[in-house]
Amino acid sequence: MSSRLRIIGGVAGGMSAAAKARRFNPKLDIKVFTDDQYISYSACGLPYYIGDVVKSREHLIARTVENFAEQGTPVITRTRAIEIKTDSKQIILEDLANHKYFEEEYDQLIIATGARAVIPPLEGIDLPGIFTLRNIHDGDAIKTYLKENQPAQAVIVGAGYIGLEMIENLQVYGCQVTVVEKEPHILPIMDHDIAQVVSNYLNSMGVEIVTGKAVTAFNGKHTVEEVIVGNNSLPADIVILSIGVIPNSQIAARAGIELGHSYAIRVNEKMETSQPDIYAAGDCAVVRHIISGQEMYIPLGTTANKQGRVAGENAAGGHAVFKGVLGTGITKIMDMEVSRTGLSEQECQDLGIQYISHTIKSRTRTPYYPGSGRIHVKLIADKKDHRLLGGQIAGFSGSGKRIDTIAAALTTNSTVDDLKNMDLSYCPPFSPLWDPVLTAINKF
Amino acid sequence: MSSRLRIIGGVAGGMSAAAKARRFNPKLDIKVFTDDQYISYSACGLPYYIGDVVKSREHLIARTVENFAEQGTPVITRTRAIEIKTDSKQIILEDLANHKYFEEEYDQLIIATGARAVIPPLEGIDLPGIFTLRNIHDGDAIKTYLKENQPAQAVIVGAGYIGLEMIENLQVYGCQVTVVEKEPHILPIMDHDIAQVVSNYLNSMGVEIVTGKAVTAFNGKHTVEEVIVGNNSLPADIVILSIGVIPNSQIAARAGIELGHSYAIRVNEKMETSQPDIYAAGDCAVVRHIISGQEMYIPLGTTANKQGRVAGENAAGGHAVFKGVLGTGITKIMDMEVSRTGLSEQECQDLGIQYISHTIKSRTRTPYYPGSGRIHVKLIADKKDHRLLGGQIAGFSGSGKRIDTIAAALTTNSTVDDLKNMDLSYCPPFSPLWDPVLTAINKF
Numbered sequence: 033m034s035s036r037l038r039i040i041g042g043v044a045g046g047m048s049a050a051a052k053a054r055r056f057n058p059k060l061d062i063k064v065f066t067d068d069q070y071i072s073y074s075a076c077g078l079p080y081y082i083g084d085v086v087k088s089r090e091h092l093i094a095r096t097v098e099n100f101a102e103q104g105t106p107v108i109t110r111t112r113a114i115e116i117k118t119d120s121k122q123i124i125l126e127d128l129a130n131h132k133y134f135e136e137e138y139d140q141l142i143i144a145t146g147a148r149a150v151i152p153p154l155e156g157i158d159l160p161g162i163f164t165l166r167n168i169h170d171g172d173a174i175k176t177y178l179k180e181n182q183p184a185q186a187v188i189v190g191a192g193y194i195g196l197e198m199i200e201n202l203q204v205y206g207c208q209v210t211v212v213e214k215e216p217h218i219l220p221i222m223d224h225d226i227a228q229v230v231s232n233y234l235n236s237m238g239v240e241i242v243t244g245k246a247v248t249a250f251n252g253k254h255t256v257e258e259v260i261v262g263n264n265s266l267p268a269d270i271v272i273l274s275i276g277v278i279p280n281s282q283i284a285a286r287a288g289i290e291l292g293h294s295y296a297i298r299v300n301e302k303m304e305t306s307q308p309d310i311y312a313a314g315d316c317a318v319v320r321h322i323i324s325g326q327e328m329y330i331p332l333g334t335t336a337n338k339q340g341r342v343a344g345e346n347a348a349g350g351h352a353v354f355k356g357v358l359g360t361g362i363t364k365i366m367d368m369e370v371s372r373t374g375l376s377e378q379e380c381q382d383l384g385i386q387y388i389s390h391t392i393k394s395r396t397r398t399p400y401y402p403g404s405g406r407i408h409v410k411l412i413a414d415k416k417d418h419r420l421l422g423g424q425i426a427g428f429s430g431s432g433k434r435i436d437t438i439a440a441a442l443t444t445n446s447t448v449d450d451l452k453n454m455d456l457s458y459c460p461p462f463s464p465l466w467d468p469v470l471t472a473i474n475k476f
Numbered sequence: 477m478s479s480r481l482r483i484i485g486g487v488a489g490g491m492s493a494a495a496k497a498r499r500f501n502p503k504l505d506i507k508v509f510t511d512d513q514y515i516s517y518s519a520c521g522l523p524y525y526i527g528d529v530v531k532s533r534e535h536l537i538a539r540t541v542e543n544f545a546e547q548g549t550p551v552i553t554r555t556r557a558i559e560i561k562t563d564s565k566q567i568i569l570e571d572l573a574n575h576k577y578f579e580e581e582y583d584q585l586i587i588a589t590g591a592r593a594v595i596p597p598l599e600g601i602d603l604p605g606i607f608t609l610r611n612i613h614d615g616d617a618i619k620t621y622l623k624e625n626q627p628a629q630a631v632i633v634g635a636g637y638i639g640l641e642m643i644e645n646l647q648v649y650g651c652q653v654t655v656v657e658k659e660p661h662i663l664p665i666m667d668h669d670i671a672q673v674v675s676n677y678l679n680s681m682g683v684e685i686v687t688g689k690a691v692t693a694f695n696g697k698h699t700v701e702e703v704i705v706g707n708n709s710l711p712a713d714i715v716i717l718s719i720g721v722i723p724n725s726q727i728a729a730r731a732g733i734e735l736g737h738s739y740a741i742r743v744n745e746k747m748e749t750s751q752p753d754i755y756a757a758g759d760c761a762v763v764r765h766i767i768s769g770q771e772m773y774i775p776l777g778t779t780a781n782k783q784g785r786v787a788g789e790n791a792a793g794g795h796a797v798f799k800g801v802l803g804t805g806i807t808k809i810m811d812m813e814v815s816r817t818g819l820s821e822q823e824c825q826d827l828g829i830q831y832i833s834h835t836i837k838s839r840t841r842t843p844y845y846p847g848s849g850r851i852h853v854k855l856i857a858d859k860k861d862h863r864l865l866g867g868q869i870a871g872f873s874g875s876g877k878r879i880d881t882i883a884a885a886l887t888t889n890s891t892v893d894d895l896k897n898m899d900l901s902y903c904p905p906f907s908p909l910w911d912p913v914l915t916a917i918n919k920f
Contacts (some may be wrong), residue, residue, distance in 0.1 A: 044909075074842065074909070076902070076904055077845070080844075082622070082870075085845070091843075092844060098650075129876055136621075193903070197903075237560075260750055322899070332900070333909055334909060339899050360899040360900060360901045362903045362907075365902050371901050373901070398520075400530050400535035401524065401537075402529060430877070432903075432906055433901060433906055433907070434879070434880070436878070436881040436911065436913070437884045439897070439898065439899055439900055440881045440885045440898060441888065443890070443894065443899070444885065444888035444889075444890045444894060445888075445889045450887065450888060451781050451884070453798055455778070455801045455803070455817065455883055456778075456804060457521060457805060457817070457879050458520070458776075458777060458778045459637075459806045459808065460518065460530075462813075462876055463806075465520075465777055465781055466490075466781070467776075467880065
């Protein structure tokens with residue numbers, strides 16, 4: 033009998049695991065279970081789907097149930113995993129159509145249950161008009177609400193990537209947008225100076241920003257009407273709550289599987305959990321940070337895909353490893369591009385690393401070439417050995433993706449001294465003669 | 477008495493040397509001599525100046541004679557260096573205004589005489605309407621000719637960076653453009669498959685391309701009227717000749733200074749020539765290729781600047797080194813971006829390196845995000861140890877600068893295996909979930 037691989041979860045981690053396992057072993061008995069009806073969709077595209085930049089939800093779906101079925105991989109949707117019995121190697125599942133329970137045996141199991149939005153237990157939290165954004169259902173609900181209610185005032189609670197990406201996608205509906213962030217600055221994953229560049233830009237574009245204050249309640253008669261922040265009341269016809277996510281690790285915890293950082297499932301570099309034959313991947317699992325060596329929780333689509341592939345290959349009998357992440361991230365906020373990789377100053381301080389940091393201001397293109405815009409590049413290096421530790425970028429068109437140059441240098445454990453005369457590309461439509469990344473490196 | 481640093485040459489190599497030497501030693505006695513009236517200009521901006529993308533020639537000038545004078549560095553323009561007397565440490569110079577000769581003593585000398593365009597001794601080469609493009613005078617002459625003569629047919633001879641950049645800048649004047657390249661494909665510095673992507677695009681945009689055939693003559697009564705290529709005649713009201721450059725190394729050779737590849741001045745990593753106290757930098761000097769370790773001649777503005785800084789610092793008493801180049805280059809050809817770094821397949825073959833190569837086709841952004849365009853990424857790695865050797869990219873907006881990620885990986889001597897799970901940035905407006913560079917890496 034062929035080995036039975038069972039996968040719980042139908043988005044990035046689960047479906048990339050299924051696809052990789054299938055490629056690795058075309059004859060493997062693979063089944064995927066997911067509680068949703070949609071699978072393999074791009075959650076990162078949801079803000080643009082809401083803003084009608086992406087017209088159809090079908091565009092967000094990379095591969096369908098039918099695509100997987102054709103490869104001999106059944107995906108059983110609308111079916112929730114309730115329990116994992118590690119002794120008997122069984123999963124208890126619930127068919128959500130008829131609420132019937134059934135058992136499924138596995139030889140190898142991959143848990144890819146993702147994460148869910150944090151919903152704080154605040155007064156008024158259940159008022160209509162307050163949304164989180166994690167899946168296609170959320171996207172549809174927000175889009176419908178915007179079209180039907182034409183809200184004038186929007187409040188985004190939480191100024192991370194998703195929250196800030198929502199600004200322009202609410203503005204297209206005519207909303208006046210206010211952003212509330214409880215940390216001292218927006219984009220708490222970045223350092224203050226780079227976040228300030230974004231903050232100044234957003235203010236100049238008419239976006240109101242409230243930082244350092246937490247939301248304490250939502251008020252409204254039938255639907256949300258105001259957000260209470262400290263002593264202030266912000267008018268709100270719609271609220272997008274994007275204050276973070278929690279890993280869906282309960283099912284793993286109940287099965288005695290060890291959890292790690294932020295209650296995410298602990299995995300090693302083979303994506304093995306503490307239980308034999310059980311792997312985990314994606315937003316339900318921890319990652320190792322390559323620079324600090326620490327276990328962290330940084331749920332991102334790219335990582336979910338990479339972890340999924342490694343879990344899929346290993347569960348199918350392979351020997352793949354995932355060395356970890358740099359915490360690389362990028363986003364476009366209206367016309368400003370923001371990106372980061374490696375450790376921030378704040379993270380260095382938390383880890384007790386002595387560092388040097390330089391931030392430079394340059395141009396995306398030769399100043400005389402049309403479309404040349406401002407770019408700020410920040411680099412952080414170890415004070416002792418000058419090892420590059422991280423970088424952050426904020427600027428206009430052409431800025432953001434320059435972070436990959438820094439990510440590549442971090443991957444190979446470079447010192448800033450190694451990189452001083454790096455032969456980066458130059459031509460007036462693309463860069464000043466000294467690329468801004470190189471200018472920043474030469475500050476050390 | 478303060479040490480006397482004399483510099484011959486007023487563009488990238490010479491002026492970056494002068495600026496760096498001044499920063500290194502604010503009291504140093506520095507003088508720069510140049511035969512031109514313009515200094516410190518961006519030669520790479522000339523095609524865009526011709527096409528009126530850059531309106532004024534002043535925009536191309538980074539720093540003026542007055543800027544340098546303010547820092548105590550006189551720049552003596554319209555003055556040509558005729559001879560270097562190494563025994564007496566003197567330069568013989570000609571004041572081009574009055575053709576008077578004079579002597580200048582030096583303690584340290586930097587030769588930054590640049591390069592000149594290759595002008596083949598063909599029939600009709602002196603006909604009006606045939607231009608090369610190296611300096612602001614050439615740019616002015618071409619711009620004036622285009623405006624006054626409104627040529628209908630333009631022929632570009634030589635399909636390197638500058639030649640191909642001229643296409644769009646001739647089209648704005650209404651010219652129908654034909655490109656002639658004697659090598660089997662355009663962009664001979666790139667491999668055939670990537671060059672073919674560009675070639676197909678140019679054909680689709682109505683640009684005629686003739687490859688594998690050399691120009692044998694130019695005909696015309698008063699001005700150029702046709703270009704003879706093999707048995708064919710191409711109608712031509714204007715010709716841009718961009719078939720390469722020759723280093724201005726005669727003055728060095730006559731002084732007994734050793735020449736290297738392509739008759740460029742041989743320098744070590746301190747930018748020292750074979751003569752004590754004489755340095756060279758920029759388009760007149762050789763470079764060392766970091767990947768092959770070989771001496772090469774790759775004249776580029778970025779390299780000239782880096783070499784200039786090193787020469788300037790060392791001539792002022794410092795100890796800087798320039799480790800060499802990757803041959804990184806980028807250009808925009810109409811709406812297509814093309815870039816390269818490291819070794820090409822052809823270069824690997826010439827060096828006898830056994831290699832593996834993969835070329836992938838992907839998208840610049842998530843396919844569902846507006847503006848997502850085609851991108852081709854080629855990577856070359858050593859067959860034995862999988863060391864990354866080079867990369868080439870061709871594609872639409874957002875493609876070209878991705879070469880810097882590959883350049884960073886080459887700088888740190890990575891293998892493709894080191895890079896397989898590299899944490900590159902992803903967000904729908906910037907990249908598919910797997911960045912095209914990562915997709916290419918994962919083909920190995």
